[in-house]
Amino acid sequence: MSSLKLTKYNIGRTFIYSILIFFAFIYLAPLYVMFTTSLKDIEEIRSGNLMALPIDPTFYAWKKAWSSACTGSDCRGLAPYFWNSVRIVFPAVIISTIVGAFNGYSLAKWKFKGSEFLFGALLFGCFIPFQVILLPMAKLLGMLGLANTVTGLVLVHVIYGVAFTTLFFRNYYVGIPTELVRAAKLDGAGFFAIFRHIFIPLSTPIFVVTIIWQFTQIWNDFLFGVVYSGSGTQPITVALNNLVNTSVGGKEYNVDMAAAIIAALPTLAVYVIAGKYFVRGLTAGAVKG
Amino acid sequence: MGSISLNGINKSFGSTEVLKNINLDIKDGEFLILIGPSGCGKSTLMNLIAGLEDLNSGEIIIDGKNVSEESPKDRDIAMVFQSYALYPTMSVARNICFGLEMNKVPKDEQASILKRVSELLQIDHLLDRKPGQLSGGQRQRVAMGRALARSPKVFLFDEPLSNLDAKLRVEMRTEIKKLHKRIGTTIVYVTHDQIEAMTLADRIAVLKDGELQQIGTPYEIYNDPVSHFVADFMGSPGMNFIECIVKDQNLVIESGGQKYELIIPCTEALIKSNLDVVLLGIRPEMLTEIQPSAADNSFVQKIKFDVEVIEPMGADTVAIGQWNENEVMARLSPESGNSAGKGFELQVDTSKAILFDPNSGLRIR
Numbered sequence: 004m005s006s007l008k009l010t011k012y013n014i015g016r017t018f019i020y021s022i023l024i025f026f027a028f029i030y031l032a033p034l035y036v037m038f039t040t041s042l043k044d045i046e047e048i049r050s051g052n053l054m055a056l057p058i059d060p061t062f063y064a065w066k067k068a069w070s071s072a073c074t075g076s077d078c079r080g081l082a083p084y085f086w087n088s089v090r091i092v093f094p095a096v097i098i099s100t101i102v103g104a105f106n107g108y109s110l111a112k113w114k115f116k117g118s119e120f121l122f123g124a125l126l127f128g129c130f131i132p133f134q135v136i137l138l139p140m141a142k143l144l145g146m147l148g149l150a151n152t153v154t155g156l157v158l159v160h161v162i163y164g165v166a167f168t169t170l171f172f173r174n175y176y177v178g179i180p181t182e183l184v185r186a187a188k189l190d191g192a193g194f195f196a197i198f199r200h201i202f203i204p205l206s207t208p209i210f211v212v213t214i215i216w217q218f219t220q221i222w223n224d225f226l227f228g229v230v231y232s233g234s235g236t237q238p239i240t241v242a243l244n245n246l247v248n249t250s251v252g253g254k255e256y257n258v259d260m261a262a263a264i265i266a267a268l269p270t271l272a273v274y275v276i277a278g279k280y281f282v283r284g285l286t287a288g289a290v291k292g
Numbered sequence: 293m294g295s296i297s298l299n300g301i302n303k304s305f306g307s308t309e310v311l312k313n314i315n316l317d318i319k320d321g322e323f324l325i326l327i328g329p330s331g332c333g334k335s336t337l338m339n340l341i342a343g344l345e346d347l348n349s350g351e352i353i354i355d356g357k358n359v360s361e362e363s364p365k366d367r368d369i370a371m372v373f374q375s376y377a378l379y380p381t382m383s384v385a386r387n388i389c390f391g392l393e394m395n396k397v398p399k400d401e402q403a404s405i406l407k408r409v410s411e412l413l414q415i416d417h418l419l420d421r422k423p424g425q426l427s428g429g430q431r432q433r434v435a436m437g438r439a440l441a442r443s444p445k446v447f448l449f450d451e452p453l454s455n456l457d458a459k460l461r462v463e464m465r466t467e468i469k470k471l472h473k474r475i476g477t478t479i480v481y482v483t484h485d486q487i488e489a490m491t492l493a494d495r496i497a498v499l500k501d502g503e504l505q506q507i508g509t510p511y512e513i514y515n516d517p518v519s520h521f522v523a524d525f526m527g528s529p530g531m532n533f534i535e536c537i538v539k540d541q542n543l544v545i546e547s548g549g550q551k552y553e554l555i556i557p558c559t560e561a562l563i564k565s566n567l568d569v570v571l572l573g574i575r576p577e578m579l580t581e582i583q584p585s586a587a588d589n590s591f592v593q594k595i596k597f598d599v600e601v602i603e604p605m606g607a608d609t610v611a612i613g614q615w616n617e618n619e620v621m622a623r624l625s626p627e628s629g630n631s632a633g634k635g636f637e638l639q640v641d642t643s644k645a646i647l648f649d650p651n652s653g654l655r656i657r
Contacts, residue, residue, distance in 0.1 A: 180375060180377065182373045182374075182375050182377035183377050183379060183380075185339075185342075185344050185364075185371075185373070185377065186371070186373060186377040186378075186379075186438075187379070187390070187394075188344065188363075188364045188365060189342060189344075189364045189365065189369060189370060189371050189391075190365070190390050190391035190394050190438075190442075191365040191391055191394035191395050192365075192390070192394045193365075196394060200379070200382075200390070201379055201381070204381035204382075205380065205381055
């Protein structure tokens with residue numbers, strides 16, 4: 004009897020695992036192709052099988068993509084644009100997260116006349132497509148003298164990101180009991196002291212969620228990057244596009260693949276490092292006092 | 293020190309009037325209980341005293357100073373919340389000292405206050421723990437410790453025991469009473485539990501639908517309630533209410549298949565009221581088995597009582613039957629009560645019976 008059960012169990016398990024492995028394979032196949040292709044030389048790519056492992060792996064394509072591939076007429080590789088992206092992403096993520104935390108805290112725990120309307124309006128900001136704000140934003144950046152600058156791009160991302168970060172923090176803070184605020188008020192703490200001593204220490208999960216979200220959004224942004232950057236301030240996504248579209252002689256698929264992986268690496272790294280907090284943060288919220 | 297005067301307090305949320313013209317004077321060092329059914333406005337009144345809600349009209353005077361417009365921190369009040377509201381990321385010690393820290397009390401003074409308070413509440417072994425690692429009773433103590441640390445003029449307790457199990461609740465009740473004896477600070481305490489109110493209070497204020505029904509000592513509230521509502525609210529098992537026809541200044545009841553005329557103490561008021569039908573209120577402990585010692589009391593009568601249900605409670609047994617088709621509870625000794633049935637010989641003592649106008653619910657006196 005027990006052996007029969009065991010067999011049934013095994014068949015079920017085998018079935019489930021094979022399906023999971025099958026879909027995982029389909030999901031990972033493009034990454035596999037990109038990675039193997041980036042390690043092949045151009046001759047092997049032309050003659051060989053797409054799925055085959057590289058016969059003689061080489062990092063030539065990676066080196067070229069990083070430091071000497073041409074984007075348009077500029078042949079310095081992706082490196083300068085990578086640092087452009089870093090210089091855009093870090094301030095934009097930090098500022099939009101801090102502003103969002105303050106907004107969320109105020110809207111959740113210090114309600115004032117019209118605060119619900121304000122929150123609704125901010126929420127609306129999450130649903131405004133990028134394309135709609137392109138022209139007015141270009142005009143604004145021009146007026147501020149920030150057109151084609153890294154600072155300008157930071158400003159755009161902060162403004163666009165605050166709607167999301169506010170939403171995240173507000174919904175997280177709504178779950179924190181208001182009695183904590185009342186107790187702290189009676190203890191003599193004010194708006195900032197309560198935020199600093201009580202809310203910030205409770206906020207690790209939502210900070211991680213917001214930072215991952217903002218980092219991914221801003222790093223992967225292409226449209227704002229292509230519209231508002233000048234020739235020297237383009238982020239890596241725009242440079243990647245230019246690199247792939249610039250053909251000097253034949254198409255170098257290996258360099259394209261290596262460049263694409265380089266462009267995606269930071270967001271991958273963020274997920275690997277903080278991914279477990281991401282899941283935890285999305286499901287957390289309830290604080291047991 | 294910590295006297296409180298509430299003068300003509302009104303509060304509404306939108307179009308709902310939560311509190312209507314509340315006037316209440318609380319003496320320094322008094323233990324005042326605000327009691328009422330849920331939604332009567334008792335918690336709102338407490339939040340108004342604390343300054344966590346704004347008044348619509350009226351004034352709050354603490355220790356001779358009008359604080360109606362002042363923020364919570366300037367009122368010198370500490371509050372213990374129903375959910376305890378301990379800061380979850382801080383240790384017990386920091387929870388207790390947070391108020392001192394915010395008020396810039398020097399570190400060494402904080403340490404000595406922490407020592408005194410934690411020893412008083414016997415939580416000195418818990419100081420490094422986080423609230424999440426404490427049991428309900430321990431959290432309760434820490435919440436009280438946080439309130440005590442600042443030595444405020446007034447303590448507010450918002451249903452502090454309602455999250456504890458029955459046994460712990462009785463223990464903490466005694467502790468709170470001892471604590472009040474020791475420190476002598478004014479306490480305003482909100483509850484919906486009438487036993488808590490009876491055992492703890494110097495005076496009880498009964499609220500209903502945002503109106504103050506009665507203020508008095510537990511004895512007054514229990515024995516001399518102003519209305520049907522107050523009489524019904526206090527006491528467990530509750531007071532019996534029987535609709536009776538008035539006949540020659542006596543009340544006619546039908547019990548155990550026979551008619552009786554009950555003699556009552558407040559006949560003058562009854563005559564003055566000119567009512568044909570009144571509501572008789574009599575506490576279950578006035579209905580007992582026959583006791584020879586009560587024989588010469590002129591208000592004591594013997595009647596037949598058909599017991600339908602008995603509820604043994606250990607110390608005594610509640611027997612339930614009917615008078616005039618109104619449910620009546622009698623409080624019997626277990627010896628005679630546990631075997632009570634049809635035609636039980638009941639002794640009725642009407643010396644503390646009270647009468648209500650069945651239409652308005654107000655006392656006839």
